[in-house]
Amino acid sequence: MATSATTIDCAAPPPAGQRSFIRRLTDGDEVAHLLTLIFAATILLLTSLLVYELWINSKLSRMKFGWDFLWTRSWDPVFDNFGAAPFIYGTLVTAAVSLAIAVPLGLAAAIFLAELAPRRLSDSIAFLIDLLAAVPSVIYGLLGIFVIVPLMRTTVGPLLKSTLGFLPIFKGPNYGVGFLTAGIVLAIMVVPFIISVSREVLLTVPREQREAALGLGATRWEATWQVVVPWARTGVMGSIFLALARALGETMAVTMVIGNDPKIAASLFSPGYTIAAVIANEFTEATGNLYMSALIELGLVLFLMTFILNGLARILIVATERGGGRPS
Amino acid sequence: MSDIRLLWRKFLNVVMLTLTGVAAFAVVSVLFLILGYLIWNGGKSLNWDFFTQLPKPVGETGGGMANAIVGSLKLLALAALIGLPVGLMSGVYLAEFGGSTFSFVTRYTTDLLNGVPSIVMGIFAYSLLVLPVKHFSALAGGTALGVMVIPITVRATEEFLRAVPGNMREGAMALGASKWRTIATVILPAASGGIITGMLLSLARVAGETAPLLFTAFSNRYWSPGLNQPIASLPVMIYTYAIAPYDDWHRQAWAAGLVLLALVLIANLGCRLVLNRRGAYRSV
């Protein structure tokens, strides 16, 4: 069809794929496609570059220490002996403490918001909790140093010691800073994620399930705990994984309250160190290329940890949405 | 026997349900405590000097964080310039031209980027933009933040574009508009409310980030001209002042914390209110 390219065609265009290439080009569609494609490709480029830089810059350390890096306990800049074990330990312990506090608290709150609260109240509270998720990390750190650490030192620590002091996790001197304090601060930071996602997931459970349980004589609680929550359990698990990923990568709030000591200790009152915190503290002053390389290798380890966790979380959340959360 | 069992179940019911209420109440109170503490401590430290003066030498009282406030705004502007266009265009691609394996990979990679800890992002920006040119710069800091802005923007854009009703697209096509015309003049405007709020939320998120700035933007006692000098920022100042022993610095850290939190919360509040009123989806 020999139509001039400058006239506007009032008839409906033929279905895509049948128009000539020139036509699509002048219509601008190919250009638009290409343009947006380039931007999307930039994301891939950036991410690959990120992984590449981490890999290359940690080469010195990887070559020297190999897999042993992961379980060497010393971090010695004087004798150039670096190991990730204390930091992996600290990262995992603080994350575990934070989840131990945030999961019961968050799940309970989510249940309240999804099952018990009237819709308006539930929505407003959920809104407020979303705001909590937006508070920057350094502000949690600020509150950590000036409010939570003194509280831990003067009130909570002695209380725990007097009641549960026989447990190995509560032995040893209480400085106010340490694994427990960091875990508590982290718990406050991740609880909004758990509540937010769990609440959404719980709201999607079909009413018939609840009603069936109630119809069989279950109490409200039994219906919730034994029917509704299991139905939504993959989604809830997903929210926990997300919270965990966030806790692992948290830097500022942790470094301000953990005591900055690369030691592995059973007591939660002991000061410790996480991967993110040591990078933040020592990166600008890593004299020596091996030192710098070891820190970047730590960054690579952290990246891989969060990568795997995020992947698992996504799979779980998607699985709930697809399969309707059928408990298997 | 079954009566006791029934009583027990009823008792458990009441206890557990109350506990859930307590939990919800506890979480909300924490939020109010945080806000209250910041407003109290920050409010009494805020004064005109804080917004207009530069920091004083160590140990002397007084001075302010004018350069840090401007610095944060400048970094945000850079992050917006770098991250928002990429996020917007990629979102358009995924929503309108997607469907292939490439878009699946892109979506997955975007999620991956979203999960990268901010300190690792700092290492990335350092090796890319500081080491080769041998100086800390606002540009390096802005880029680190900009890359963090991308995933949230992509998500918001894609989500809201997809939410535009099909009949709008069909109507436009029926009138003879080409695909890009439809997107540019019909679909994007329709989704613009949600997309813009998504962008603002992503900026609000990176406004509070400290870790990526520690070794990219570094910090500066003075004003930072152009893009190639180290630059002060609110989060880094809060961190530096909070861990120091000087009481006056603590006072200023609270004030800065209040300013930062106010900025972030107002942006979030505003965006979410707009979103809720439009009845559109939540953006994460």
Add this chain to the structure above:
Amino acid sequence: MKRLSLIASLLLGLAGTAFAQGGTVLLNAAGATFPYPIYSKWFDVYHSAHPNVQINYQSIGSGGGIRQLQAGTVDFGASDGPMTDEQLAQSKVKVLHFPTVLGAVVPTYNVSGVTGDLNFTEKALAGIYLGQITKWNDPEIVKANPGVKLPGDDIVVIHRSDGSGTSYIFTDFLSKASADWKAKVGTATSVNWPVGLGGKGNEGVSGLVKQTPGSIGYIELIYAVQNKINYGKVQNAAGKFVKADLAGVTAAAASSANEIPADFRVSITNAPGPTAYPISSFTWLLIPSQIPDAAKKTAIKDFLKWMLADGQNYNEGLSYAKLPKLVVAKELKAIALVQ
């Protein structure tokens, strides 16, 4: 919205560049927290006198100063631990050390019931930091402090978490005081501390000591004074307990001032003499010997000259001692080495 953000950034950029008038020299420096109070005072005063020179100094620790200088991201560095021979050999540009002030590292503590000065023997400090002495009423501490009621509390040891010249000075002293320390831990800006919590910078350690009952930390004198934290006396090589002050630090430098090496790297810890304070040290500015930018080079050289003359008048007000005259004279000559 995009248009708005574009306009906003342009405006900010313009506003930013407006401050960079022609002729302004912007110098970036980083390093030691030990002399941070005097440096920030100096740079501030110098800027008022020379408004076109702006020296942005970030106190990130001596290790940071050395590292960033080697990476080339700062124009000059600062450190209280002189660069080692290996570090100098590795450095791409030859680095010159210029002493600036003399300072003292003091043991600060926060012990309930103790308001006065505690005496610390060398063995006591080494033992505490090795983790061998764990309680405040340990015999080693008690015997040096007759008449002081020491509680049986645990000692909370606080050290630096970052690469620190103050740590270098302190570990240098401990290595001289204790062969055990020298073998197990050694002298460096960053060591493998046997025990304790880490604070970032002199500021961080001061903050932790102030807030943690039962703690002990080592910080530069001015930080203890400005924050009103107790600091104790240390036993010097002659056996006397000396409290850190200008006289003690000057006495410590006196014996080495005559024989100071040409590159100014010298340790004056555990100096001989009855009044010498044993944990004293010079602190140095690390200046590259080659500075390609002419404006920057002139600015740095002018600042050095100012620092050695007028600058020294500010030292004592902030509890740092002035440099010995002999050292000043040698430094003035050495400025010519900066090209």
